[in-house]
Amino acid sequence: AQSVTQLGSHVSVSEGALVLLRCNYSSSVPPYLFWYVQYPNQGLQLLLKYTTGATLVKGINGFEAEFKKSETSFHLTKPSAHMSDAAEYFCAVSQEGAQKLVFGQGTRLTINP
Amino acid sequence: EAQVTQNPRYLITVTGKKLTVTCSQNMNHEYMSWYRQDPGLGLRQIYYSMNVEVTDKGDVPEGYKVSRKEKRNFPLILESPSPNQTSLYFCASSLSTGRAIYGYTFGSGTRLTVV
Numbered sequence: 636a637q638s639v640t641q642l643g644s645h646v647s648v649s650e651g652a653l654v655l656l657r658c659n660y661s662s663s664v665p666p667y668l669f670w671y672v673q674y675p676n677q678g679l680q681l682l683l684k685y686t687t688g689a690t691l692v693k694g695i696n697g698f699e700a701e702f703k704k705s706e707t708s709f710h711l712t713k714p715s716a717h718m719s720d721a722a723e724y725f726c727a728v729s730q731e732g733a734q735k736l737v738f739g740q741g742t743r744l745t746i747n748p
Numbered sequence: 749e750a751q752v753t754q755n756p757r758y759l760i761t762v763t764g765k766k767l768t769v770t771c772s773q774n775m776n777h778e779y780m781s782w783y784r785q786d787p788g789l790g791l792r793q794i795y796y797s798m799n800v801e802v803t804d805k806g807d808v809p810e811g812y813k814v815s816r817k818e819k820r821n822f823p824l825i826l827e828s829p830s831p832n833q834t835s836l837y838f839c840a841s842s843l844s845t846g847r848a849i850y851g852y853t854f855g856s857g858t859r860l861t862v863v
Contacts, residue, residue, distance in 0.1 A: 736851075
């Protein structure tokens with residue numbers, strides 16, 4: 636069975652600082668990996684995804700993530716945090732033929748002025 | 749605009765009073781699914797549907813029912829709600845069954861409180 640672990644339920648960074656949100660997955664087959672963002676009182680919005688090919692994936696709003704098979708990781712980064720990045724972030728895993736996304740527990744990102 | 753629409757956004761109800769949360773998508777997606785979101789647990793799948801008249805249980809189906817009579821609609825039914833079903837619910841759709849490569853499009857959520 637597939638699973639996702641997000642390290643840190645809360646992450647706080649200063650505006651302009653590096654954002655690093657950690658995600659490790661477990662999958663016995665090649666995974667599809669996703670990062671979603673949830674702003675207050677809104678649904679989930681796809682930030683980026685990895686399916687095949689290039690392991691460094693760029694998404695919206697300046698975010699990127701790197702698929703590292705040897706480390707079973709898919710960490711999300713942004714070089715310089717902005718106040719508007721404050722939200723909850725979810726990592727998710729799936730695979731070809733699967734009927735669901737399996738989500739991590741989420742990481743709430745706070746940006747300090 | 750391509751979207752998944754859920755109603756209502758907020759609902760407070762009493763234990764045992766049947767309710768339905770509606771979900772509709774305008775993208776002609778085959779696949780639809782319901783998730784519930786609880787603090788510290790992330791999102792967990794309740795039910796999913798691969799096409800009209802085809803539904804199946806997810807990870808936490810107890811206490812819920814669904815139907816898929818039309819491609820665009822996938823209502824979630826709680827026939828006898830209990831306080832442990834207090835949660836934030838999301839409907840999602842995807843272009844193709846079994847092709848997770850497309851990811852999901854989510855609705856805005858329904859916050860349900862059962863007292």
